[in-house]
Amino acid sequence: MKKSVYSMCGMCTVRCPIRVEVENNKVVWIEGNQHLLGGALCAKGSAGVALVADNERPQQPLIREGGRGAGRWQKVSWHTAYDYITDKLKKIKKEHGPESVVLSSRGGPWQDMYKTFIHAFGSPNYTNHDNTCGRNTHHASLSLNGVGRTGFGYDIKNSKHLVLFGRNMFASLKIAENLQTMDMLDNGGRLTYVDVRQSMTGLKASRFFQVRPGTDYALALGMIHEIIKRGLYDEEFIDRYVSGFDELCYFVEQYTPQWAAKECGVKEKAILDFVDEVAEDMPQVIFHPGWNLSRYKDSFYASRALHILNVLMGNIETKGGLIIPKGPSDCGIKGIRNLDCPKPDIKRADGVGWKYKHFDKGPGLAHLFFDAMEKHDPYAVKAWIAMRHDPFTSMPDPQRQKRFFDNCDLLVSIDTHYSEFGWYSDVILPESTYLERDNPICLQKGPKPRLAVRRKALEPEFDTKAGWEIFKQLADRLDIGDYFPYKTIEELYEWQLEPTEFTIDDFEEKGFISLSDKPIMFDRQELAGQFNTPSGKIEIISKKLEDANLPSLLTYESPRKPPKGMFRLVYGRAAVHSHSHTINNPLLHELMPKNSLWINKKIAAKLGVEENDVVDVIAENGVTERVRARVTEFIHPEAVYTVHGFGRQIPLQTKAYHAGLSDQKLMVNKLDDWDRAGGAINLCETFVQVRLSPNNPKRSVEL
């Protein structure tokens, strides 16, 4: 029997809407939801089928035998694994208090479930991967607009000019956004791209600024200077909703385009021409404030400057600009229920909320738990449950992290694949792949908000379970099962939908439920109340930052030049992989089995390195990774670039094992290099040495 299932992709965290056709528990067709994406899917989305079949993933619960990381696993039943975990958790709770347990997840729309679990257990310590991703952008927006990173959607399709600072959207795909951008370009729109190298996105650009690494902030300041000088800002919007504009004018006086051009290594005329274009295109100009901007020491301020540029454009709640996402109440209807348990009134172990008051308390900052592990300050952290989060791949210096985690009595990984952290942990609970599991219903806010849900298309291939089941069963054993008021997924759906007028069957027609037929736009005269800052205005001078003794407008400081013979290590993504967790997928591995090291042609010539030569990439303390060189003129000479996620060390992943270079292992001692204002780790502040590897065999002993 053939069935058709609307669901949500799970090959990356974008979670595109999909439709899957299944016959005899095999996928016979998979496509992007026709109603939303017109069928479009990316390579990873199709290769989800190969993920299900991949037997190099955990197939039943595993408990460690031998030392951490030794890779000797005892295959156990779910029952045994649950007992093992909950016995340990109870013991830790008794000896060190419930707050000594941390739960981290990758993030995403189902965080309520994970938060509920850890809060009900008695710990405030929920965290996620955003400290190595969008935290700077998020905090920049919070400090300025009073709403976080998702506080605006981008109406790219109707814009006239999209400006991307390193947001390599045609490699870090988000299909709906990609389609919008293509349509905008087809309609004659402009794309300005800023990066240290040429990328897939830059190829489509009408203007490309190849900047010196670490100077994004300078370029943004130069743009602000010129835009203000020419009066290209929405005065009425600023008068009405913005405070601190005069301070901004005064502050940017020194940052002329001439200065910015010199600092960034671009032409002054290009900046002036760009501003000419802005004059033609505004207010339909979108400055994307960045996604993974956990990069340079001033990335937070670069993102803040980009947010400020949007404010100057006056593009908020304007067609072709930044649109405030709407929810059920804006449609005059009731929303769904989500799992919930209030956060225990205990200080967070990462210091967020009391030591660092300007950060969002929601997920805190994952890298700030290590002090607690090592010095028991403010108290001991003794257990870490990682829900599809891989600290060893996302954060720098896994060798050092291991020493911290060794202070824990329990490490648990819940994941569909072996993560580097999972391999080092005590218990692995294998989650079913996204095609084999249901997930709770979630709200997708936007001008046309909708409800979406991931439905199971296949019965699990192996003895794996869905997250909703795993947390329920752990909770029951810890006597906190009441917070998970369901036994089956159908009961959970019913409970979630109870306040609404919908049933789960309503998803069947299109795979989602639209809460509004037409886009909802607020009156631009009535935006007061939308900006949740202390003053209710868009605060160019942020009270929160100033209270924390941090400048709202940071005086620019030129980035360090790499010492002689060294390069700044910059990372990114390719369209066929989602960081580390797809590297072992047979069909994606077939397309991109390894990463490479991009290096500037002239520099390579000096080093005697030719295309495809093996090079040694050497970190400060001598840690060496080996990889093939990709020699190109289209990268700044100060930088070397690689695709993140490779160089994995899990022997059971035969394809990914030691394939390519791992950038985070080269970031030695970089756990402490984090942004005091933005919270994220500065992942592009590492210098490495590059040399032609002695491992380039020129000789053959065979006939």
Add this chain to the structure above:
Amino acid sequence: MNNYMIYLNSKRCIGCHGCEVHCKINKGLPVGPILCEIGHDPLKSVKGVPKTEFTFRSCFHCDDPFCVPICPTAAMIKRPDGIVYIDQERCIGCMACAGACPWSIPQINPDTNKAVKCDYCLDRVDRGKRPACVTKCTTHALKFVTIKEVGL
């Protein structure tokens, strides 16, 4: 006379190689054969922006194909609408077709030990649908064109 062709709008293509995987998944192909390929020239600076053109290559479905007459079991067939396809029942995997094809388009499927090549997803086309690669192209850069449409 061919009724169909696949056209790539290079301006929309982002070289994501999605089409290659869409094709493989639709045909249930293992690691090895890749029936369509995205290629591009080295980057060249155009008005200060390094650019390139993308190309899409599957099978040319030649008017006068070399692969058809050479097949010893008459498994390689050209349909009246122009589609050149392999009758999997008859194919013995000798790969004479690949040798005859100037571009070595037919490839071996290691799962079945038979030849496999782009057949314009004829099972889909016959059901009024577009090929897998076209339907699912990430940016809708690929178009499946019936020649009548372009008025040739």
